[in-house]
Amino acid sequence: MLGYFDYPYSRPEQLTGDYIIATYLVYGTDSSNVFKKIGNFAVGQTIGTWIRIPGVTQEMVENYQGRILSMHQIPSGEETIVVLRLAFPIANFAGNFSMMLTAMMGNDVSTALRTKLIDIELAGNAIGAFRGPSQSIDDLRKLTKAFGRPLVLNMIKPCTGFSPVEGAKLFYEAALGGIDLIKDDELLGNTGYNEVADRVREYTKAAKSAAEHTGKETVYLVNITDSPSKMKDNAKAAIQSGAKGCLVNFVFGGIDSMAEICGEFGDKLFIMAHYAGVGVMNWQKGGIANSVYIGLIPRLAGAHAVMTMFVGENNADDRYDFFKTIQSQRMAIGEIKPVVTAVGGGITPLNLAGIYDDIGKDIILGVGGAVQGHPNGAACGAKATMSAVKAAVEGIPIEQAAKECEHLKAAVDCWG
Amino acid sequence: MLGYFDYPYSRPEQLTGDYIIATYLVYGTDSSNVFKKIGNFAVGQTIGTWIRIPGVTQEMVENYQGRILSMHQIPSGEETIVVLRLAFPIANFAGNFSMMLTAMMGNDVSTALRTKLIDIELAGNAIGAFRGPSQSIDDLRKLTKAFGRPLVLNMIKPCTGFSPVEGAKLFYEAALGGIDLIKDDELLGNTGYNEVADRVREYTKAAKSAAEHTGKETVYLVNITDSPSKMKDNAKAAIQSGAKGCLVNFVFGGIDSMAEICGEFGDKLFIMAHYAGVGVMNWQKGGIANSVYIGLIPRLAGAHAVMTMFVGENNADDRYDFFKTIQSQRMAIGEIKPVVTAVGGGITPLNLAGIYDDIGKDIILGVGGAVQGHPNGAACGAKATMSAVKAAVEGIPIEQAAKECEHLKAAVDCWG
Structure with a gap:
């Protein structure tokens, strides 16, 4: 034997x-x-x-x-x-x-x-x-002009069911607050009522309009997920319409399909991988651990960033999983660059200092409800979030920072 | 509310x-x-x-x-x-x-x-x-010249690690026994030491040699699974080298990637979908049921046949799942053709009559170990299997059929 x-x-x-x-x-x-x-x-x-x-x-x-x-x-x-x-x-x-x-x-x-x-x-x-990511956090910082701090990502809500023109209004509001990145929801692809090329065109217009007020142009990550050849068509259409970044649902879209997108368009688009559907693959006594499926695999496949579910301190097991995943995304592996961790799920101006303390500055913070749900609107929600990020990096307690920023004060009053 | x-x-x-x-x-x-x-x-x-x-x-x-x-x-x-x-x-x-x-x-x-x-x-x-399958069991019967009975599929073993020339010897042996279809193992793709085009060329040669003895040419299903664009290259190379059928691992290969193959090559290749990896997706209280993931979805995506794990009577829960899956594969849905059920896993000349009685003649029976493991070799194992299929359709008990076929008798003596 x-x-x-x-x-x-x-x-x-x-x-x-x-x-x-x-x-x-x-x-x-x-x-x-x-x-x-x-x-x-x-x-x-x-x-x-x-x-x-x-x-x-x-x-x-x-x-x-x-x-x-x-x-x-x-x-x-x-x-x-x-x-x-x-x-x-x-x-x-x-x-x-x-x-x-x-x-x-x-x-x-x-x-x-x-x-x-x-x-x-x-x-x-x-x-x-394995090629790994062709772009790093440094490339993303140059693209977004965001240095020395976590980047902030907002997601357009509603997820689906609106036109590019309506979506652009939502985009404009968040961009006006100085958000670095805005992505589509993972549920919105290239639909008949809202096509990728139209969306890129309208949102880019909105980004430029907002930049006249803020001095910086928010980068849009358009969701190009589709069948493999159509995904390439979507990527080309997005680039032609002025896109600088995109989103790919790789779980059901297919890892090799995403890898081909990264190989073909990774120099022109900053590519964020989205984990939607990974719950199907990861169960207690079977499947594939998140540290592999949303940690190592998208990194080896060449994604530039990966959405990762944020887990707070109240769930120790899932939090173990969360940190294991981030380790897989960024620990040195020969010449293979780290993939940028984008965390999302329940992040607000009130808890992001803790995330910064745990994970450092080289992350993307996905902030949704706390932007669009701010009592004074999305632009104010975005400003509150950006102020909170600045305070976190400078080590200033949020209550003190709120004295300098009325929008942050409103957020603290609302959710504190 | x-x-x-x-x-x-x-x-x-x-x-x-x-x-x-x-x-x-x-x-x-x-x-x-x-x-x-x-x-x-x-x-x-x-x-x-x-x-x-x-x-x-x-x-x-x-x-x-x-x-x-x-x-x-x-x-x-x-x-x-x-x-x-x-x-x-x-x-x-x-x-x-x-x-x-x-x-x-x-x-x-x-x-x-x-x-x-x-x-x-x-x-x-x-x-x-949804386009559904472009080819039906009738097309497969014309392709294999197998009418009025279940078709028999053999799998080349070893799975990997051999050259096309070595594989062709194994192919020849099973083809000599009159097997309808031979497929690659799901673990063998387009590897450096055994490329799709070379394999098709060598196996087709073997099929023609065997046909000189049997009068019928065994159809080879070559595993083309790869990243989306390479899978298309593999399909083209296979067709150019004379392939009439192929195998696609759709779970990790991606459903949309397989759907594109079916749309582009479904008129030239009989396309079998393989479920390898589906265990990751299907768990007791979560994931996706087999009746959906290896029943409806490959059918809607346009696969012509789907490998389906055979479950015997000793496991009632899995057997419920097995029959639900077959129902999903073949029950009428408007203009969408059924996808041919290919069952595999522990099928031998001794138990296939029961499967025929349960599921009928319009199936593919995958027989592996009982062919290659036959005491007198693969050709005899194949002949024993074909005799057992004939007996099942004619309603002749296997013991009686074994009197007419020495190879079946050897199988009954060995495993009965």
Whole structure:
């Protein structure tokens, strides 16, 4: 049972060549069957045969079979959990995420384990197979002229159901408050009643009008999500109409489709990946952890920023997940740039100093309700938010900052 | 609370226009909050605003907002389950699955419910937005010259790690037994050591050689899964090299990417969709049911056949799911053709009569281990399988049929 050609257990020290190492939590094994079940899984997800084939040499098996680098049973109250590190030869994936994720999570029924994918790492020259982001936070700062502080992003609400002209009025209001970035809602694509090109044209006009008052032009991220070839058409139409940035829903849109957009248009558009739908993929004892699916994967695929659900201190488990995801987005990986973290969900002028303290200045703060829901309107909500960001960076308590900014004072009075 | 503009509850009789109706199981509500939580969900996934916007007319809201057609609490031992039918205006989706699934399952955190998507239906003229399969079982029968009986599909094993020339030897063996279709494993794409075009060329040669003995040419389904533009390149290369069919992993490859392949190449290739990875999407209290994700969706996207995990009688819950999925694949939906069900997983000459009795002749039976694992080799395994299919259709008990076919007898002796 311990021979490599029975089950491919292999010390990590022995790994040579280019591999992607998946780390899984595995459920449903026990001491009586774990060597065999894990062994079958490693075979089933790569070479996948239970019979010796004439012509399949030992060399081929060694080149293309998965390798179990480590397998450890973890003491657990309920059921046995195994932490498994399995190395996949990158040669099997042909440089695309569809095949990589099929191999990692497309379990053959005959060798299936209940697994949750919690990490991937790049061994040997595997880093070279991924381009990563072509733009960094510095490029975004130049684009938005926002230096030395978190950037602020607003989302147009309503999500859908309005025309570009109506949307431009909403855009104008928030832009008037000095917001750095405004994005479409993830639910609005290239619809018959509100096309990408029209939206870019109207919103850019609104951005220029607002800039006459503020001195800075808010950058618009237009949601181009569509089927792959139409998404490219949308990107081209957006660029022609003056867009500098865009939004892509990559969960249902497809990671490889987004990767192609990043490769083709990443020099002309600042590309933000949106996680909508990731809840389907990430569950307690299965699926793919957020640190992988909205952390590492969009980064490796070349997105420039990723929307990430903000989690406050009241939910320790989700907050662990939140910080793990941000680590995946920004920790050094060879030449692969970090992807900019954009946090959203319940962020207001009142709590953003805490986020700044935790995560630092190189983030995008998504502020929705606190802008549009400000008692004196969106422009005032935006101004209140920008004042709060300034105060956070300067270490000035919000109550003190509110004395200098009537809009922030109104926000504190309203939500404090 | 009961006004439409507070929460969009609407009797189904009042529905006019083109909608896609999603049916969900909803967890985590109770009688004290269910009207409000469901109402917020319906708003959040479509119009998505909590504030009245000047310029957003009542007409726009009515056109683009979701409508709750029904909401019923179901008595349940543990926690309350709600069955919710929510109608989405198709105008919001712009004809692609990425945006449709984002709206249905990309829950906004502020209005999120724990939901499982268990059905979708097309109301008004929504059927017209989907092309469905361009080829039917009749086209496949003409292609394979297999009439009046289930078709038999074999999968090349090993999955990966061999050259086209080595693979062609395996192909030849199974083809010699008269198998109708042979597909790549879902783990083998267009890799550096085994490219799509080379594989098609070698396997087609093998199919023609075998046909000199059998009188029929086995059709090869080559796995073209890749990033969207490369998948099109693979499809073109496959066609140029003589391919008549292909395989697409649509879960991680992307539904819209597969839909584009079906639209562009569906007249030249018989396209089989593979479910690998669907386990990530389908969990007990969340995600998307198989009847939707490997039933309706690939059918609406235009796949010609779908691999579907076979479930035997020993697992009643999964078997319920299996039959629901097959119903979704083949029940009449206007002009949209059925997608051919391909079942796989543990099918042998010994149990296929039962599957034929349950599902009928218009299916593809995927037989892997029972072909390659036959005591006298793959050609004999294939012959045994074809004999068993013939016996099943003619209603002849397998023991009796085994008297006429030594290969079937060997199979019965081995596994009976």
